Every structure is written in structure tokens, then in C-alpha cells.
Amino acid sequence: MDYASLIEKRRERFAEVEKLITDPDLFSDQKRASETMREHRRLKELLEMWDELENARTNLQENEQLAKEDDPEIAEMAEMEIPELQEKIETLSEKVQYSLLPADPNEDRDALLEIRAGAGGDEASLFAGELMRMYERHAETRGWKIEHLDSSPSEVGGFKEVVLKVSGEEVFRFLKYESGVHRVQRVPATETQGRIHTSTVTVAVMPEAEEVDIVIRPEDLHIQATRSGGPGGQHVNTTDSAVQITHLPTGLQVKSQDGRSQTQNKEKAMEILRTKLYEAKVREEEAKYSAQRRALIGSGDRSEKIRTYNFPQSRVTDHRINYTSHNIEGIMSGAFNEFTDNLQKAEMEQRLAEANMD
Template sequence: MLEREKMEKIVVAYDELQEKMSDPAVIADQREYARLTKEYAHQGPLAAAAKHYVQDLDDLAEAKEMLADPEMKEFAQEEISRIEGELPPLEEDIKYMLIPADPADDKDIIVEIRAGAGGDEAAIFAGDLYKMYVRFAESRGWKIETLDASPSEMGGYKEVQFKVKGDKVYSEMKFESGVHRVQRVPKTESQGRIHTSTATVAVLPEADEVEIDIKPEDLRIDVYRAGGPGGQCVNTTDSAVRITHLPSGLVVQSQDQKSQLQNKIAAMAVLRARLYDKMLAEQQAAEGAERRAQIGTGDRSEKIRTYNAPQDRVTDHRIGFNSTYNSVLLGSGLEEVITALQAAERAKKLEQVV
């Protein structure tokens, strides 16, 4: 049974949050008001469930007192049976609601895929991962926008960067950050030997301007002529943009948009995402090793998954989950892998709540 006092505190805190949002000083602070509004919306279902739980406890105590009255005994027994049947599922709902939410789950994302060890085959594999995510996004009804790409001569990409927009994108795609390893016979292999290659994937939640304050004086912006295949004017004008964030040393660039302004907007979106990701990493580090060990918060240097073509198997090493090679790379099988990772993350967090 949940602690009554804890449930009462949740209800009180929610009422105080509502009162705080009506404070003129808070309303005047755009960033703080946006944060509180989001928190208020998120805490609403939990506060309602906690209030319901406290009411059930009161009703149960009252019904038990009625048992001493012969005229009310039958009614009291019915009430006790009803409430005792209602409490367990309500407790389970509240436990799940008490699981700390990832502050970025509702956000759109920027994905960066880079070829790792393996030469041309690594670039081809990076391209296969890109196509896998495009197919998965399409199945979800999400929108994809390529921000920057460096194609490889043999196919695939040395590096590709793209934005994914949709409903709760980060809540699913956050599990993809890390090192992906493939074992197969490359297209470039004439002797039929199996090679091992890698690609790194970074999934960055996209940050709003109110969340990440970037000062103009902290930026160095360079423009240059874009390289590689492109549309009209892409290779004939200085439309590509490189932005250096001086305090952090982060460098971002974009050259795949149609104009210098669009490339600047795209590069700024990437910069905000990287700074936000850096901020989240620092917060997690401050929260301790237990928080960092959660499923889905793996560093991009961590090997998370192996794609084994000869054995038609994909293994996610974090939870030991296996799926089939072709279905995952085609995008359709990725869903069951992510679903398993989400279930593992919820179970791990629930252990801490209980």
C-alpha cells in the first residue's frame, strides 16, 4: 500500500504549482512560465490519481466503521469490496506515474550518424542505418529533414545529420545512441570474407531557444562554398555555414540547405541540440552513477548493438534482445527492439520507485 502522507503531499504540491503559475512575476518570465506550464500538465494525471487514492482510503475507513451498525453492514461490506478491488490497480498506475520522466521525451531530435572503423564498408553501413531510421520514421508518421551529409564514393555516408519531427520522437529514438557494429561480407570484398565495421549514432533532443540561451558574441560564423552533389546554386555560392561556439568549443556546420540563411538556421538548431545534450549529461552526472546506468542513456562510445548478417540476427547488448537482421535494417523490426528497451527501462525505474 502507498503512503497516504506521500499522496497528500503530491496533491498539495500540485495546488501550489497552480498558484505559482498565477504569480505576475512568473508570468513575466517566459522561460520559467513555460517550464511550470509543462510541469503542471505532466503532474495533472498523477495529482488526480493521488487525490482519488486518498479519497478511497477515507471511504474505506468510513465503510469499516459502518460494519458495527447492523442496518449498514451489508452496504458497508459492498463498499469495502468495491474499494479494495479498486485500490491495487490504482496503486500500480500511481507507481508508474511516479517514475521520473525524461525531460526530453516529448522533443523532436537531431540524429548524427558517423562511419567508424571499417573504411568504405563502415560508410556503407552508416548509409544503411540512415535508411533504416528513415523507414522507421515514415512508419511512425514522423517527418525527416536532412541537415548535412558527406557521401562516400563507394556508397553510404562518412557522416549524415538529420532532424526528425513528430510525436514523442525522443522517447523512442533515444535508445539508438551508441556504437552500432555490423558483421557481414562487404560489397567491396572480393574473397567473400566476413568483415566487422562500426558506425556511431548520436540522438540529440532538439532544444527550444528559451531552454538554451546562446549569446551572439559567443559565436564565430564562417561561410564557405558547399562541396559534393547539390541543387542549383549550392556549389556556386558561399551558402554553407560553419558556426563555432567559443565558450564550449563546439563546431557545427550545414551545407545541404538552399540558402545561406537556411543553413545558418539548421546549424543553430544543431548547436542548441548539442548544448542541451551537454547540459543533460552534466545533470545526469550530478545525479550519480545509478541514473547514468539507466537503459537509453548510453554514451555514443558504448557498443549497443550488433547486426550479424550470416546468422540473420541483430543483438541489442544492453538487454540481450535478439531480432532478425533484415527486418531491423528494413525498419519494420526496429519497433520490437525499441519496445523491449522501453519495457526494460520502465522496469528498472519502477524498482527505484517501489
């Protein structure tokens, strides 16, 4: 399919958005300003990719002509550059295709990452802690910032539950594929007979809500201070600094205990509440997204899994795309880009087919 006409429409829209962002009145509406700036960045990136793609195509044509030259040295040099240009064109074409699809409004958002031990007791809580560290290392490589909003440590040094805020560029776009049940197969340190045990951890990735997305009335909240639980989170609290908030209209309950003060914990708990209410709103408005999320997150039961980490065989398999890696050590160190890349490609192919753009 020739995308030139679609690109021309994006150029026209980019010119319109360029004018919009020079209007000082735009920033009096925080939500509109935020959406406009996101659109500006997306269009700018698309047009830059398209120009790079066009240049690569031109260079390829020139090299193909030079490869037919009588001068063997020139022909050889041109021939050597052709595979690299072909690969570049293929990669850029895929990126342009993806960028031409209607944007998910949540892709540019920061995310809340909820990791919860499922089936498997102590071993599940230990693996929850390992997944937490995997995501922390992954965030470092992408230049993202991680903030602990809440955690419930287990007695064996793992976590029953952890809530992290991940901030940076296009966080939700890249982390959303982590939502689901992660299954681990290995011999626990406490196992004396060398038997392999299977445990599960549920991961939920939610796009962070902005204050303009959800209006929460003070009278709809029941806020109470509680004593921090567990053997110690990010900071060991010995006072009643933990905060639990109940949203009365929905019955939704959230808490935070990892902050250094009651005020900090209240702010963090409100952030979690706002995001969970926003997610519920998105589920209502977008039935398709809701169905996808229900299918991915599951209940933590062994039968509902998106990925299996088999330590004895150094194997990690993503069951949604039937993709297997034998680099379990690297993946647990945060290098799971190969899964993200393949999942993005699979999603793109599905969306292109639905949009009749393939």
C-alpha cells in the same frame, strides 16, 4: 505497493496545474509555460491510465465472480475475458509505475540524431546511410517529422556523417536508446571471396535545446561561408551556401550545408550548436546522465558496441539487455519497437529499484 496515495497527490497537483494554465501571465515566460504544459499533459495521461487500471481491476473481480455462476454460458463468457483483463492490468500497472517516477525533463523534447561512420571505411558509410533510412521510416510510423540539418556523403553512395532533426511527440523518450555504437556483420558487395566484414557506425541522440535553455552571444561566434562538400547532399549546392560556425569560448565547431540558402544553413547550424551546448550543460549538471551517455556513445571502435546487426544470420542483438531479434529485414525497415519496449522496461525496473518502488 499501493499507489493510491501517490495518485491522490498527483490529482491534487493536477488541479493546481489546471489553474496555472488558465492564467494568461503564464505564457509571458516561455520556458515556464512550456514546462507547465508538459507537466499538465503527463499528469493527465497518468490519471487517465490509473482510472482505466481501476476499471480493469473492477471488471476482473466481477468476471471472476461470474465465472463461478451456475449458468455455464455466463460462466464460460466470463472465463474467456479473464486472461485479457489480466494482461491489460499488468500492462497498465507497468505504465503507471513508470509515470509515477520523477520525469526526465528531456523526455518530451525533439531530438537531434547524429549518425557517423566509424571503423570499416566504405562499408561503414553505406551502413550509416541504411541506419539513416531506418530512422526515417521509424519516424514515419510514429508520425514524427524528419529534417536534414547536415550531411557528408561518401564516394560510394553512403554517408560519412548525417545530422537529422526529429520532431514530434516524446521523440527523445523513445529515441534516446539508439545512442551508441551499432556494429554490422555482412559480406560487402565489393567482397569477391565471400568473407564477412565487420564495420561500425556511431549514433548520438541529443535532446534539442530551446532558445531559452542556452544564451549565445553574437560576439562569441565566428561564422564563415564555405563551399558545400561531397558528391551532393539532400540538395546539390554549387555556391558558397554552406555555413560553419565556431563557438569561440568552447572551440565547438558545427556546420550545415543541406539547406537551400546560406540563411537556412546558418539557422540549422545554430540549432546544432545550441543543442550541443545544451547537452554539454546537461552533462555537467547531471553526472549520472553524463556517465550513461559516455558509456552508450563510445568512440566508434569495434570493441564498444550496443547492438550488432548480423545479416548472414538475419539476427540483431542488443547487448545492453541481451535481447535478440531474427527480424533484421523488418528492423532495417524501421520496425525496431521491440528493442525500445524492452530497453524501456529494463530502465523502468532499474529506476523503480533505485526509488524503492518495486
